[in-house]
Amino acid sequence: MSCSKTPHLMKEYFSDDLAPMAGEELEKHLAQCVDCNTELEALLMSQSNLKQWRDQQVPHWDRNVELFKREHRPPPQQIAFWNRLQWLPIAASFAMLAIMIFNVSIASNESGFSISFGRDGESIESMLEIFDQLQQTQRSEMADLVARVEARLDSNNLQLLQAVVNQTQLATAENMDRVYAYFEQQRLIDLQDMRLGYQQLVDSDYETIRSLEQLAQFVSYESEVR
Amino acid sequence: MQNDDYTGGINEDEALIASALNGSAYAWEKLVKRHESKIYNHGLRLTGNATDAMDLMQEVFLGVYRNLHRFRGDAKFSSWLFRIAHNKAVDMNRRKRLAATSMRVTDDEGSDVFDAIASAPKYEPDASFGEHQQNGQVLKMLSQLPMEQRLIVELKVYQSQTFEEIAVMQGLSVNTAKTRFYTALKKLKVISEKNHVLF
Numbered sequence: 001m002s003c004s005k006t007p008h009l010m011k012e013y014f015s016d017d018l019a020p021m022a023g024e025e026l027e028k029h030l031a032q033c034v035d036c037n038t039e040l041e042a043l044l045m046s047q048s049n050l051k052q053w054r055d056q057q058v059p060h061w062d063r064n065v066e067l068f069k070r071e072h073r074p075p076p077q078q079i080a081f082w083n084r085l086q087w088l089p090i091a092a093s094f095a096m097l098a099i100m101i102f103n104v105s106i107a108s109n110e111s112g113f114s115i116s117f118g119r120d121g122e123s124i125e126s127m128l129e130i131f132d133q134l135q136q137t138q139r140s141e142m143a144d145l146v147a148r149v150e151a152r153l154d155s156n157n158l159q160l161l162q163a164v165v166n167q168t169q170l171a172t173a174e175n176m177d178r179v180y181a182y183f184e185q186q187r188l189i190d191l192q193d194m195r196l197g198y199q200q201l202v203d204s205d206y207e208t209i210r211s212l213e214q215l216a217q218f219v220s221y222e223s224e225v226r
Numbered sequence: 227m228q229n230d231d232y233t234g235g236i237n238e239d240e241a242l243i244a245s246a247l248n249g250s251a252y253a254w255e256k257l258v259k260r261h262e263s264k265i266y267n268h269g270l271r272l273t274g275n276a277t278d279a280m281d282l283m284q285e286v287f288l289g290v291y292r293n294l295h296r297f298r299g300d301a302k303f304s305s306w307l308f309r310i311a312h313n314k315a316v317d318m319n320r321r322k323r324l325a326a327t328s329m330r331v332t333d334d335e336g337s338d339v340f341d342a343i344a345s346a347p348k349y350e351p352d353a354s355f356g357e358h359q360q361n362g363q364v365l366k367m368l369s370q371l372p373m374e375q376r377l378i379v380e381l382k383v384y385q386s387q388t389f390e391e392i393a394v395m396q397g398l399s400v401n402t403a404k405t406r407f408y409t410a411l412k413k414l415k416v417i418s419e420k421n422h423v424l425f
Contacts, residue, residue, distance in 0.1 A: 011404045014411075016388040046414040049367070050383045054358040058266045059280060063258040064291050065251055072249040 003035040010039060239303040247295060258287055261304060265311050270361075271380055272315045274369045282318055286311045308385065312377075312395060319373050367417050375410035382407050 009026055012018055018026070030037050098104070107114045239260070245253030265286050269279035289310050297306055368376055377396065381387045387395070392403045 007408065011408045014382075014407060015404060016390070042415045043408075043411045046411045046418060047383060049418060050364060050379065050414070052360040053267075053271070053364045053384070054361060055263055055267045056270060056276075056358060056361065058262045058283070059276065061280065061284065063255050063262070064284075064287055065255050067288075068246075068251045068254050068291065072251065 003033050005029065005033075006036050006039050009036055010043060013040060014043075237303075240299055243294060243297060243299075243303065254291070261307055262287070264304075265307070268308075268311055268380065268384070269315065271365065271368055271384065272373075272376060273318070274365050278318070282311070282314055285314050285318070289314065309395065312381075316377070366421070367414050370417050371410055371413060375406050375413070378403060378406045379410050379414075 009029060012022065013026060030040060102117050105116050107116070239257065242253045242257040242260075246257060262283060266279055266283045269282035269286075270276065273279050273282060286307070290307060293310075297303065368379065371379065378392060381392045381395065382389075389400045389403045389407070392398070393400045396403065398406075
């Protein structure tokens with residue numbers, strides 16, 4: 001390579017921001033300089049060889065999906081304290097059921113607690129009596145409760161009715177006032193109209209009388225002239 | 227090269243990123259599939275063999291996965307991804323050089339044998355490229371360039387970056403980037419002539 005400008009010109013050729021004038025100068029030099037031209041062709045060939053690359057297919061791989069799923073797994077739901085207690089009513093029901101089935105009785109006295117299973121035949125009647133008494137007590141309490149509720153409802157209804165009546169009375173009084181005012185207004189208007197009418201009538205009578213007087217004067221004058 | 231698709235004004239990459247950040251494994255996988263070929267082939271050209279290219283690609287996407295929440299969307303996702311890939315490739319090369327120089331051995335002439343080995347990729351024979359035999363030729367040529375020149379060639383020829391962008395990415399001046407590229411092309415010319423490379 002004998003041309004001293006070749007390295008500089010080749011760098012400029014591959015530059016991205018070559019000015020148009022510089023490009024023209026470069027083309028002019030390349031047209032005249034064999035060394036630069038040959039060098040450029042060789043470099044372009046190298047670049048072209050590199051661009052023969054064809055993308056290879058990616059071998060199969062995980063793509064970090066398992067890692068992703070592992071790290072984005074929803075956390076196990078923590079059972080709130082109060083949610084744990086939801087089993088309590090069911091457990092209590094089972095306990096009551098067991099007590100009823102096995103006739104468990106728990107008695108406490110001065111010496112402590114005693115638990116016994118099953119009952120003898122004699123105590124069943126007493127249990128039934130107690131049960132009947134409990135039922136009667138419950139019925140009377142229920143009846144009292146119903147009576148109290150009914151009384152409360154009646155009282156509420158009466159109060160509501162009274163309020164409605166009061167409201168209606170007030171509204172009616174207001175309406176009556178309005179109606180009265182309206183009629184009074186109309187009466188005054190009618191009176192006014194009547195007064196105007198009479199005035200007009202009086203005025204027209206007066207004109208008539210005047211006309212008659214003038215006519216009488218004229219007639220008397222005519223008779224005097226004859 | 228894949229380009230970002232715009233669907234109804236919404237960037238598909240950004241839509242997939244949003245879904246992935248919300249926990250969609252499907253969106254994550256689709257995002258990776260859109261860009262893995264570009265990263266894999268980039269790695270293949272820089273490292274010269276499929277094993278190292280796969281390692282590089284996995285490292286890149288692991289880095290993307292760990293930092294996906296940091297992607298702000300002010301640049302294209304592919305640009306951000308490629309910057310990560312480029313940095314990982316440079317790191318990988320640096321690690322290999324350090325590993326080689328920690329067991330420094332010199333030959334009779336005093337030159338550093340492991341330096342030469344470390345900068346040259348583990349070149350795989352043409353048979354591994356299947357129908358793309360010319361890829362083997364390309365790799366053979368690239369493998370004889372030092373890493374700095376190989377990076378410039380990769381960015382200029384395969385990523386179509388300007389010298390300004392290359393200079394920023396590599397931390398060089400524009401003139402240095404241009405000089406390295408020209409030097410690389412000259413060397414490739416000599417290699418092609420020596421090996422009578424035909425495409």
